[in-house]
Amino acid sequence: MLNIPLLTPNQIENFEHAGFLLIKGAFSPENVKDFTSWTDEVLAMPEQTGKHWVYHEKSLKADAANLVSRIENINPFHNGFDEMTKALRQPVGQLLGEEAVLFKEKVNFKMPGGDGFKPHQDSQAGWNTYADFFISVLVSIDEATTENGCLQICGGHHKRGLFKSWEPLSEDDMADMEFVDVPTEPGDMVLFDCFAPHQSKPNMSEKIRRIYYATYNRLSAGDHQTQYYADKYKNYPPDIDRLEGKEYVFRV
Numbered sequence: 001m002l003n004i005p006l007l008t009p010n011q012i013e014n015f016e017h018a019g020f021l022l023i024k025g026a027f028s029p030e031n032v033k034d035f036t037s038w039t040d041e042v043l044a045m046p047e048q049t050g051k052h053w054v055y056h057e058k059s060l061k062a063d064a065a066n067l068v069s070r071i072e073n074i075n076p077f078h079n080g081f082d083e084m085t086k087a088l089r090q091p092v093g094q095l096l097g098e099e100a101v102l103f104k105e106k107v108n109f110k111m112p113g114g115d116g117f118k119p120h121q122d123s124q125a126g127w128n129t130y131a132d133f134f135i136s137v138l139v140s141i142d143e144a145t146t147e148n149g150c151l152q153i154c155g156g157h158h159k160r161g162l163f164k165s166w167e168p169l170s171e172d173d174m175a176d177m178e179f180v181d182v183p184t185e186p187g188d189m190v191l192f193d194c195f196a197p198h199q200s201k202p203n204m205s206e207k208i209r210r211i212y213y214a215t216y217n218r219l220s221a222g223d224h225q226t227q228y229y230a231d232k233y234k235n236y237p238p239d240i241d242r243l244e245g246k247e248y249v250f251r252v
């Protein structure tokens with residue numbers, strides 16, 4: 001059975017202070033085995049219009065191999081991950097102070113040769129048009145280390161609100177920020193605020209680094225999952241639905 005990792009009052013206070021919270025061993029080794037096979041199942045599912053969304057990237061390694069970078073919109077098509085979104089809703093609800101509703105979810109694969117993420121706040125990707133506040137949960141499927149590009153977060157700066165939209169943080173924005181590695185082992189969980197600056201490095205190691213992310217907002221701010229994906233589809237559809245000759249740019 002999937003564990004439901006509930007938070008203590010002390011953990012809730014730490015989240016509010018830092019803008020993120022690492023919970024070691026949030027899920028059991030049995031749960032992790034399930035997450036690993038679910039992720040393999042999702043990767044093996046055929047890419048079809050109207051199903052989960054698969055994105056590819058070119059490896060940064062010498063072979064420039066075609067890699068899967070990310071799969072989004074999974075829970076409508078996979079029972080295990082759907083159960084996961086329900087379990088994670090509970091600790092997020094504790095932090096939001098009310099019931100949480102799913103906004104989006106994905107697996108970032110970061111295979112050997114997979115690229116990193118520029119410094120940003122999640123709400124910079126236009127999320128503020130849907131709701132004013134979100135919390136994301138990271139669940140580590142593999143070990144994430146400095147070498148394979150674990151998450152790097154800057155604590156405390158979430159209280160400064162949204163810096164800008166649709167572009168990464170600039171050197172000026174980051175003048176007094178310090179990003180720290182948040183290495184995670186399989187089954188660890190990190191909750192983070194949509195204004196918490198974060199980034200990650202490419203994976204130039206030989207070890208895959210798969211991480212599941214689910215993002216929620218307050219139920220009182222509405223259920224936006226369907227509209228979010230409909231809007232995103234227009235600008236950044238899954239690779240299988242891309243039009244020949246049209247340029248698609250990943251922003252933030």
Ligand SMILES: O=C(O)CCC(=O)C(=O)O
Nearest residue numbers: 108117150151199200211
């Ligand atoms: O998975 C990572 O390395 C970071 C992901 C991230 O920052 C994002 O998807 O916005």
